[in-house]
Amino acid sequence: xxxxxxxxxxxxxxxxxxxxxxxxxxxxxxxxxxxxxxxxxxxxxxxxxxxxxxxxxxxxxxxxxxxxxxxxxxxxxxxxxxxxxxxxxxxxxxxxxxxxxxxxxxxxxxxxxxxxxxxxxxxxxxxxxxxxxxxxxxxxxxxxxxxxxxxxxxxxxxxxxxxxxxxxxxxxxxxxxxxxxxxxxxxxxxxxxxxxxxxxxxxxxxxxxxxxxxxxxxxxxxxxxxxxxxxxxxxxxxxxxxxxxxxxxxxxxxxxxxxxxxxxxxxxxxxxxxxx
Amino acid sequence: xxxxxxxxxxxxxxxxxxxxxxxxxxxxxxxxxxxxxxxxxxxxxxxxxxxxxxxxxxxxxxxxxxxxxxxxxxxxxxxxxxxxxxxxxxxxxxxxxxxxxxxxxxxxxxxxxxxxxxxxxxxxxxxxxxxxxxxxxxxxxxxxx
Numbered sequence: 521x522x523x524x525x526x527x528x529x530x531x532x533x534x535x536x537x538x539x540x541x542x543x544x545x546x547x548x549x550x551x552x553x554x555x556x557x558x559x560x561x562x563x564x565x566x567x568x569x570x571x572x573x574x575x576x577x578x579x580x581x582x583x584x585x586x587x588x589x590x591x592x593x594x595x596x597x598x599x600x601x602x603x604x605x606x607x608x609x610x611x612x613x614x615x616x617x618x619x620x621x622x623x624x625x626x627x628x629x630x631x632x633x634x635x636x637x638x639x640x641x642x643x644x645x646x647x648x649x650x651x652x653x654x655x656x657x658x659x660x661x662x663x664x665x666x667x668x669x670x671x672x673x674x675x676x677x678x679x680x681x682x683x684x685x686x687x688x689x690x691x692x693x694x695x696x697x698x699x700x701x702x703x704x705x706x707x708x709x710x711x712x713x714x715x716x717x718x719x720x721x722x723x724x725x726x727x728x729x730x731x732x733x734x735x736x737x738x739x740x741x742x743x744x745x746x747x748x749x750x751x752x753x754x755x756x757x758x759x760x761x762x763x764x765x766x767x768x769x770x771x772x773x774x775x776x777x778x779x780x781x782x783x784x785x786x787x788x789x790x791x792x793x794x795x796x
Numbered sequence: 797x798x799x800x801x802x803x804x805x806x807x808x809x810x811x812x813x814x815x816x817x818x819x820x821x822x823x824x825x826x827x828x829x830x831x832x833x834x835x836x837x838x839x840x841x842x843x844x845x846x847x848x849x850x851x852x853x854x855x856x857x858x859x860x861x862x863x864x865x866x867x868x869x870x871x872x873x874x875x876x877x878x879x880x881x882x883x884x885x886x887x888x889x890x891x892x893x894x895x896x897x898x899x900x901x902x903x904x905x906x907x908x909x910x911x912x913x914x915x916x917x918x919x920x921x922x923x924x925x926x927x928x929x930x931x932x933x934x935x936x937x938x939x940x941x
Contacts, residue, residue: 551886553894557919571862574844577940581867672842679845720866729861729917 570733572698574675575620575705578724582624585721588712590625594618598637599792601644606748609693610791612641612681613700619658619674621708623667631662631670642681645693650684651677692745695737699754700791702730707788710781714774722772725780726765735759750790757783821877822849825935828875832905833937836871841939849935857923860936864912872938874906874922881927883934888919 582588595618602608615637622630635658642651654677661669678701685694706725713721738746738755745751760783764776826847833843852858864870874885882901887910889895895918899908912918924932 551884551894551896551899551921555888555892555919555921557888557890557892571846571848571860573863573865574846576842577865577868580842580940581865584867676845723915724865724867726915727863730863 570729572702572730572733574678575617575701576671576675578705578709579620579624579671581724582709582712582721585718586716588624588715590621590712591627592715593708593711594621594625594627594630595792595794596630597794598633601641604748604750605645605693606696606745607750607791608641608644609685609690609696610700610703610750610754612638612645613678613697613702614704614788614791615641616674616678616681616697617701617704617708619677620671620705623670623674626665626667628662628665632659635659635662638677638681645681645685645690646688647681647684650680654680692737692741695734695741696745696751699734699737702734703754703784703787703791707781707784710777710784714777714781717774717777719771722774722777725772725777728762728765731758731762731765735762753790754787757787822847822851822933822935824877825849825875825933826937828877828904829873829935829937830875832873832875832902832907833871833939836873836939840941841869841871842941843937843939847935847937849933851931851933852922852924853931854924854927857921860920860922862918862920862938864910864915864918866912866915868940869909869911870938870940871907871909872920872936874934874936876904876924876927876932876934878927878929878932879903881929881932882925883932884921884923884925885936886921888921889914890917890919892919 599611599615602611615634619631619634619638622634635655638651638658639648639655642648642655654673657673658670658677661667661673678697682694682697685691685697706727709724713725735755735758738751738758741751746755761780764772764780766772766776826849829847830843833841837843848860850858872885872887874883876883881904883906884899884901885906885908886894886899887896887908889912895912896908896910900906910918920936922934922936924934
């Protein structure tokens, strides 16, 4: 009940103009079969009203596509807490995404380790209290190997952390948490797709609205955050992915999947360097 | 979802002590959206713990972009607290084609179901079709399986 995302007033005026482009057919029951999306105001195709899916939505589809060897994808090293807050925020999202991979691998020890790391990183971000119950629940349900509940708690942890940051007026850091999670999720997805390529599974990488969303968010972040070395690297490399994810009706080739994987791997490695 | 019964109880208590006008909020609208979701939770849909909402005048619509994944099935539930309002939610693909496979409208609620044919961006169009209020609170939740 607690997590509501209200649509920004700045976009409301433009979006309501959309009424003229999309009026319901014949007033009442049946909606129009087609709308002219080119008449959407620019804001509607951009950021403020984009719903970023929770990781469960992606991993749920991957479940249906088969049983990849998730242990091959799972990272088991425990990252240290970065000294810079933007990098901590990115890493927090990254680690939560790692939790989903550990759930897929059904590795309860790793899930519990991740639950504790989430708490440690949240503490560094000043939002420990908001995520404590979730962290405990992750550990409890991992012990019971109740994987659907672990997933639910990981989704909830992501939401709670971001909401707590918004309360602390750290909206931009909350966006970095989302971005960190999305990057790790995309890396894992690209790895899995690459190992058993099908057009359907590669299609899961077609996420233009999210790319646009993150690109736009980064571009409008404060100079202080954009000045962070890792954030700057992500901002520079993210646009390289856009041409690789294709258009709505086109397939994403295996070569493109490879390239996407390499780009996001580079970015995830910058967020969570492998201990030497 | 677990917090809903407590919320509903709290809402009931609050309504006992407040005048009938002026207390309506997006939370009230949300309670109807979640009530609409309830039967689908029993069918295995996971309801996301994020909600979207605002207020709109009659006959104005709002578009929200959502990344949907082929292989999932989604229900979007919209609620309003306004007694005689008629609201709607519909789903279009990135080419502007109606993408939902089913929809319904009831007092206080509307819903639409989509089984995406492709992974990509979709437009959720919400509207207050009828209401006696100048602006009507609405809230949107969704679930997937």
